[in-house]
Amino acid sequence: MTGRLxxxxxxxxxxxxxxxxxxxxxxxxxxxxxxxxxxxxxPAREGLRLHPSDNRVELNRASEALKLAAExxxxxxxxxGDPGVFAMAAAVFEALEAAPECGDVAIRVLPGVTAMLAAxxxxxxxxxxxxxxxxxxxxxxxxxxxxxxxxxxxxADFSIALxxxxxxxxxxxxxxxxxxxxxxxxxxxxxxxxxxxTTPKERIETVPLKDARPxxxxxxxxxxxxxxATRRVGRWVYAPRRAS
Amino acid sequence: MTGRLxxxxxxxxxxxxxxxxxxxxxxxxxxxxxxxxxxxxxPAREGLRLHPSDNRVELNRASEALKLAAExxxxxxxxxGDPGVFAMAAAVFEALEAAPECGDVAIRVLPGVTAMLAAxxxxxxxxxxxxxxxxxxxxxxxxxxxxxxxxxxxxADFSIALxxxxxxxxxxxxxxxxxxxxxxxxxxxxxxxxxxxTTPKERIETVPLKDARPxxxxxxxxxxxxxxATRRVGRWVYAPRRAS
Numbered sequence: 001m002t003g004r005l006x007x008x009x010x011x012x013x014x015x016x017x018x019x020x021x022x023x024x025x026x027x028x029x030x031x032x033x034x035x036x037x038x039x040x041x042x043p044a045r046e047g048l049r050l051h052p053s054d055n056r057v058e059l060n061r062a063s064e065a066l067k068l069a070a071e072x073x074x075x076x077x078x079x080x081g082d083p084g085v086f087a088m089a090a091a092v093f094e095a096l097e098a099a100p101e102c103g104d105v106a107i108r109v110l111p112g113v114t115a116m117l118a119a120x121x122x123x124x125x126x127x128x129x130x131x132x133x134x135x136x137x138x139x140x141x142x143x144x145x146x147x148x149x150x151x152x153x154x155x156a157d158f159s160i161a162l163x164x165x166x167x168x169x170x171x172x173x174x175x176x177x178x179x180x181x182x183x184x185x186x187x188x189x190x191x192x193x194x195x196x197x198t199t200p201k202e203r204i205e206t207v208p209l210k211d212a213r214p215x216x217x218x219x220x221x222x223x224x225x226x227x228x229a230t231r232r233v234g235r236w237v238y239a240p241r242r243a244s
Numbered sequence: 245m246t247g248r249l250x251x252x253x254x255x256x257x258x259x260x261x262x263x264x265x266x267x268x269x270x271x272x273x274x275x276x277x278x279x280x281x282x283x284x285x286x287p288a289r290e291g292l293r294l295h296p297s298d299n300r301v302e303l304n305r306a307s308e309a310l311k312l313a314a315e316x317x318x319x320x321x322x323x324x325g326d327p328g329v330f331a332m333a334a335a336v337f338e339a340l341e342a343a344p345e346c347g348d349v350a351i352r353v354l355p356g357v358t359a360m361l362a363a364x365x366x367x368x369x370x371x372x373x374x375x376x377x378x379x380x381x382x383x384x385x386x387x388x389x390x391x392x393x394x395x396x397x398x399x400a401d402f403s404i405a406l407x408x409x410x411x412x413x414x415x416x417x418x419x420x421x422x423x424x425x426x427x428x429x430x431x432x433x434x435x436x437x438x439x440x441x442t443t444p445k446e447r448i449e450t451v452p453l454k455d456a457r458p459x460x461x462x463x464x465x466x467x468x469x470x471x472x473a474t475r476r477v478g479r480w481v482y483a484p485r486r487a488s
Contacts, residue, residue, distance in 0.1 A: 011263075014265070015264075016263060016264045016265035016268070017263050017264075017265055017355065018263070018264070019255070019260060019261050019262070019263060019357065020259075020260045020261075020262070020264070021258070021260035021261055024260070058485075082357075082361050082365075083365070083369075084361060084364040084365055084369045084370075084371050084372060085361070085371055085372070086372070087372075089364075089365070089368070089369035089372060089482070090369040090372025090373070090482050090483060090484065090485045091485065092369075093368055093369055093372075093477050093480050093482035094482070094484060094485070096477050096478070096480070097477045103478060107480070108365075109364075109365035109366070109368070109369065110365065111261065111357045111361040111362050111364070111365040112357065112361075113263065113326075113355045113356065113357060114361065117326050117328060117329070117355040117356075117358065118355050120328040120333075120353075120355070121326075121327070121328055121333070121352075121353035121354065121355040122353070124333070124337055124353070125327075125328045125333035125334040125336075125337055125353065126328075127328050127329055127377075128328060128329070128330070128331075128333060128334025128337075129334070129379075130376070130377065130378045130379060130393060131376065131377055132374070132375065132376035132377070132397075132400075132402060133371075133374065133375055133376070133377075134374045135373070135374060140485050140486040140487065141486065141487040141488070142487075142488065145401075145487060145488075148400065149374060149400045149401075149402070152396045152397075152399055152400040153376075153396075153400065155396055156376075156392065156393045156396040156397065156400075157389075157393075158376060158393070233337050233340050233341045234340070234347060236337050236340070236351070238333070238334050238337035238338070239334060240334065240338060241302075241334045241335065241338070241384050242384040242385065243384065243385040243386075243389060244385070244386065244389075
């Protein structure tokens with residue numbers, strides 16, 4: 001008997017941002033897998049097996065989810081935010097390529113509110129014009145590629161959302177990213193640091209890039225760098241819809 | 245008495261993708277404003293005034309919403325998808341700059357599942373690596389800027405989500421966009437056409453860019469152009485997490 005696998009996004013933190021589609025899947029699941037802090041957000045109930053796992057084991061976790069589903073279970077694999085944005089969905093499809101015996105599992109991807117949308121909403125509308133989203137972690141790509149993309153994004157005058165800007169193990173990456181953008185002439189652009197957005201620890205800070213300090217970001221921070229037209233009105237920050 | 249204004253995202257279409265936060269705001273509102281097809285998605289109830297309006301009057305609609313809120317009403321201004329992505333939030337902040345007398349209105353932006361996330365979820369995980377999002381409408385920016393951004397996005401090897409790819413009044417823009425990307429060497433990249441995603445009219449089609457025809461897109465289509473590594477596994481399309 002072949003089961004089901006839903007790859008679900010829990011949103012940025014606030015339970016009021018979990019879609020009814022995801023809540024329904026969690027209510028029906030037999031097994032929930034995910035990085036431990038995300039699994040901890042799922043309400044326990046009788047008959048539901050929770051399988052929390054460590055960070056940085058995405059591919060193992062994805063394979064395990066597929067395997068359980070292939071055995072006939074109804075598995076929900078949880079990510080924070082949206083599962084398709086720097087999260088578990090891509091890992092599942094990688095795992096699926098390596099496990100053709102799981103090809104009959106009924107897979108669904110259940111979208112969610114990804115961190116940059118929640119951060120943007122709290123700040124105003126900094127993603128109201130063309131933008132890009134980058135994962136600043138260099139675990140899975142060379143730093144040279146990150147620098148190249150930052151330079152091209154600056155030249156394109158995209159607003160830039162940066163996921164995973166800074167971790168204890170590689171604090172220097174974000175320092176270099178800020179340097180690249182300063183060198184590219186972005187010193188006057190507004191930068192939003194959105195920490196732990198929609199949680200009780202939320203903190204939003206906006207400064208011009210030239211005044212941004214690396215320690216304003218950690219792994220729970222989503223950074224949005226405005227485009228050249230991004231401006232303030234009162235306490236809000238927004239990208240005008242019109243560009244010339 | 246000063247009221248409240250919530251700028252809310254209704255998600256891509258399916259009611260199961262409306263966040264509980266947005267549903268709560270709609271349940272409490274006195275007035276709902278928005279483009280008529282979006283207002284039509286809000287359940288009617290006694291005491292709730294619906295103010296549908298035409299397309300392309302974003303700034304007027306935003307001003308009207310602020311004015312009603314300043315009179316003490318609880319106004320919800322609805323967008324499809326997420327209000328911060330090519331939708332009403334930026335228009336409200338533009339209107340607020342022009343209406344300092346509305347500066348006391350309590351504004352909240354309520355995020356939602358934007359079309360590219362829902363389209364990506366249906367297709368697999370094409371936004372699982374760095375990507376950009378562009379509005380292909382040239383109502384508010386010159387076409388030269390759109391072309392420049394497309395060229396730079398191709399050079400950066402971003403996956404590219406295109407909103408508003410094509411309308412009856414300017415069918416040629418999308419044709420030119422495909423040409424720019426072909427010339428930039430993207431002919432082999434996979435392109436996903438996600439039409440009316442999460443609605444009963446949903447239709448998803450994936451072809452290499454060299455085989456893409458402009459009539460595969462209309463204004464209800466979200467287009468995602470994969471990066472150079474985007475690949476298929478079974479019926480799914482995904483961007484590998486690793487890049488070299």
